[in-house]
Amino acid sequence: MRKETILLGHGSGGRMSQELIRDLFMKHFGGEVLTAETDAALLELPPGITVFTTDSYVVSPLFFPGGDIGHLAVCGTVNDLAVSGGSPLALSASFILEEGLALEELERVVSSMAATAREAGVAIVTGDTKVVEHGSCDKLFINTAGIGVLDPQYRGISHARDVQPGDRIIVNGFLGDHGVAVLAARQHLDISGAIVSDAAPLNKMIGRVLEEKVPVRFMRDPTRGGLATLLCDLAERTSLGIELPESSLPVRPEVKNICEVFGFDPLYLANEGKVVMVVPAEDADRTVALLRQDPHGREACIIGTITHDHPGKVVMETEIGGRRIVDMLAGEQLPRIC
Amino acid sequence: MNHFEAFREREIVQRLTAEIRRISKRPVAFMEVCGGHTHAIRKFGIPSLLPEHITLLSGPGCPVCVSATSYVDQAVAYSRLPDVIIATFGDMIRIPGSTSSLDREKAAGHDIRIVWSALDAVKIARENPGKRVILLAIGFETTAPVTAGALQYAFNNKVENFFIYSAHKIMPPTMETLIDEGVPLDGYLAPGHVSTITGTSIYENIASKYGKACVIAGFEPVDILESILMLVRQVEEKKPSVEIQYRRVVRPEGNIPALRMMNEVYGLRDDWWRGLGILPASGLAPREKYARHDAERMIPVEVEETIEPKGCICGEVLKGVKKPVDCPLFGSVCTPATPAGACMVSPEGACQAWYKYEAKV
Numbered sequence: 144m145r146k147e148t149i150l151l152g153h154g155s156g157g158r159m160s161q162e163l164i165r166d167l168f169m170k171h172f173g174g175e176v177l178t179a180e181t182d183a184a185l186l187e188l189p190p191g192i193t194v195f196t197t198d199s200y201v202v203s204p205l206f207f208p209g210g211d212i213g214h215l216a217v218c219g220t221v222n223d224l225a226v227s228g229g230s231p232l233a234l235s236a237s238f239i240l241e242e243g244l245a246l247e248e249l250e251r252v253v254s255s256m257a258a259t260a261r262e263a264g265v266a267i268v269t270g271d272t273k274v275v276e277h278g279s280c281d282k283l284f285i286n287t288a289g290i291g292v293l294d295p296q297y298r299g300i301s302h303a304r305d306v307q308p309g310d311r312i313i314v315n316g317f318l319g320d321h322g323v324a325v326l327a328a329r330q331h332l333d334i335s336g337a338i339v340s341d342a343a344p345l346n347k348m349i350g351r352v353l354e355e356k357v358p359v360r361f362m363r364d365p366t367r368g369g370l371a372t373l374l375c376d377l378a379e380r381t382s383l384g385i386e387l388p389e390s391s392l393p394v395r396p397e398v399k400n401i402c403e404v405f406g407f408d409p410l411y412l413a414n415e416g417k418v419v420m421v422v423p424a425e426d427a428d429r430t431v432a433l434l435r436q437d438p439h440g441r442e443a444c445i446i447g448t449i450t451h452d453h454p455g456k457v458v459m460e461t462e463i464g465g466r467r468i469v470d471m472l473a474g475e476q477l478p479r480i481c
Numbered sequence: 482m483n484h485f486e487a488f489r490e491r492e493i494v495q496r497l498t499a500e501i502r503r504i505s506k507r508p509v510a511f512m513e514v515c516g517g518h519t520h521a522i523r524k525f526g527i528p529s530l531l532p533e534h535i536t537l538l539s540g541p542g543c544p545v546c547v548s549a550t551s552y553v554d555q556a557v558a559y560s561r562l563p564d565v566i567i568a569t570f571g572d573m574i575r576i577p578g579s580t581s582s583l584d585r586e587k588a589a590g591h592d593i594r595i596v597w598s599a600l601d602a603v604k605i606a607r608e609n610p611g612k613r614v615i616l617l618a619i620g621f622e623t624t625a626p627v628t629a630g631a632l633q634y635a636f637n638n639k640v641e642n643f644f645i646y647s648a649h650k651i652m653p654p655t656m657e658t659l660i661d662e663g664v665p666l667d668g669y670l671a672p673g674h675v676s677t678i679t680g681t682s683i684y685e686n687i688a689s690k691y692g693k694a695c696v697i698a699g700f701e702p703v704d705i706l707e708s709i710l711m712l713v714r715q716v717e718e719k720k721p722s723v724e725i726q727y728r729r730v731v732r733p734e735g736n737i738p739a740l741r742m743m744n745e746v747y748g749l750r751d752d753w754w755r756g757l758g759i760l761p762a763s764g765l766a767p768r769e770k771y772a773r774h775d776a777e778r779m780i781p782v783e784v785e786e787t788i789e790p791k792g793c794i795c796g797e798v799l800k801g802v803k804k805p806v807d808c809p810l811f812g813s814v815c816t817p818a819t820p821a822g823a824c825m826v827s828p829e830g831a832c833q834a835w836y837k838y839e840a841k842v
Contacts, residue, residue: 330597399485400485403485406828408524459526460526461524461525461526462489462491462525463489463490463491463494463525463526463527463530463702464491464494464495464530465525465526465527465528465529465530465702466526466529467523467524467525467526467529467838468837468838470836470837470838
């Protein structure tokens with residue numbers, strides 16, 4: 144059945160669909176639940192609060208330095224569960240394919256999803272495939288939904304209810320790599336692989352911090368809108384201020400340079416393998432050390448402090464010592480980055 | 482590794498601000514006329530480093546901000562014509578027109594493409610021989626030579642379906658008009674990149690006729706602070722002149738080949754500036770020789786009547802007589818996500834720079 148491209152018949156529900164499912168999706172995703180071929184996946188969840196999320200992926204181009212749309216589709220959803228304090232268990236994967244898509248490209252994406260799911264220790268348990276006419280979508284869109292369980296003691300993490308003045312803000316590494324990697328791929332910039340996307344499943348790294356009983360008070364991943372948008376939302380939500388010295392922000396010199404040329408601000412660039420944590424001051428160094436034990440947290444550092452001052456606002460001390468407000472991203476810096 | 486860092490060194494910044502504080506005695510207001518300066522001043526928090534009595538005003542130097550609403554309306558009308566592709570630089574597509582904008586037209590399915598260089602638009606024309614490609618040519622002396630180059634290339638290579646819709650403007654008339662209109666300023670932080678092309682001669686009147694200080698400034702914090710120091714010195718010593726701070730890029734004579742190319746392709750015409758109205762000989766239009774690539778001459782189109790946004794004070798903000806925060810729409814009706822006026826659309830616009838970074842905190 145190795146036809147070269149996706150045809151409308153692959154989405155018909157008939158024999159061609161069956162073959163595509165068996166020879167491509169089943170082959171890579173495998174697993175007991177999926178291969179049972181029931182209409183819905185039957186899952187037995189361990190005790191706790193169920194966490195559930197969904198996200199769609201439309202990144203262009205499909206392949207970029209350090210990742211591809213499939214890798215991203217697993218990382219994004221796994222990370223949404225993990226930053227809520229949950230343990231991701233299972234994913235769904237829905238594909239919208241454009242007629243004419245090379246089967247070889249689809250297979251690379253599917254195999255990359257399978258590899259990332261294995262790294263994260265989650266199973267892909269259900270899915271769907273639709274094919275649309277040429278021009279009705281751009282090659283390939285993916286939706287994943289994820290389900291996991293949350294220990295009730297962590298239920299405050301996503302609400303930021305317990306954040307207090309004096310708490311420290313931590314990030315697990317360099318900011319803006321994903322945004323710049325996609326920009327470079329799209330603009331055909333030859334930066335010789337200097338910058339690759341940071342997309343990575345963070346559930347194991349975050350799990351380690353929680354297992355070590357760090358009283359994490361807030362967590363979120365700075366994806367679209369970047370760090371600035373996340374922190375502005377946190378300041379508004381808590382009615383507390385945030386102090387952010389620019390000199391403490393981890394940004395690769397290469398990323399900084401490209402931002403200068405294109406007029407982007409790394410604070411607003413998307414990340415796909417980063418988590419921002421708020422922890423009590425006395426736990427900050429220990430948290431950084433724990434994060435650094437993980438391959439995805441080698442450059443973890445403290446980037447800011449929660450304050451009583453300027454409630455609801457993020458204030459930056461700029462690299463030259465000036466002071467200014469940091470605001471949310473308005474509009475798009477770069478469209479279709481995830 | 483990062484060649485910008487030398488111009489952002491804290492120690493040098495501190496030395497410069499200390500020197501400004503030491504010699505600056507009387508209240509002064511300086512205007513930066515370039516949107517790039519507005520953005521850098523706010524982004525680095527420079528006002529927070531200056532003494533209270535030094536005021537920085539933002540002037541009419543953001544190309545999309547000074548463009549007329551009627552220009553957007555005409556671009557919108559072009560985009561609705563059959564077989565037309567609009568090629569534009571990014572910010573332009575969000576500028577509100579009278580009843581629509583280019584991003585709305587794009588969403589409605591009209592072919593509007595963002596380009597990073599004027600030559601990309603020529604490439605689109607070559608790849609789409611059945612379509613008419615119109616480049617929205619905006620900007621000052623910095624970008625005019627580039628679109629002139631693209632136009633010349635299309636002319637020489639007979640890319641007959643490539644057109645330019647020019648809103649190019651030149652800087653000197655507006656800088657003099659602002660002083661004539663009585664905008665209270667003591668000197669200009671003159672635009673570094675415009676000056677790279679034009680050289681220093683265009684500012685001679687500012688110092689000799691009007692007696693105002695004038696320093697051509699670079700865009701890094703150290704550049705800007707050193708330029709402010711030079712302006713303060715001119716004011717305190719009562720010796721107005723045209724000085725170049727941005728020496729690593731700007732030559733007194735300018736970029737002669739670029740000027741030649743600009744003059745070969747474009748001629749001066751009266752042009753409309755937001756906030757200032759029509760200024761004589763302040764705009765650039767393709768010369769007769771290049772008429773067949775001029776959208777205004779070659780592509781007739783019916784344009785709706787202009788409606789200016791109610792309550793918006795972009796005009797006064799661009800003149801430096803009002804601050805963005807003085808506008809009743811600022812931050813409520815008008816935000817970067819929902820801009821009412823042009824100055825809120827571009828990162829170089831005074832309103833967006835104020836909204837994003839605020840003056841002092």
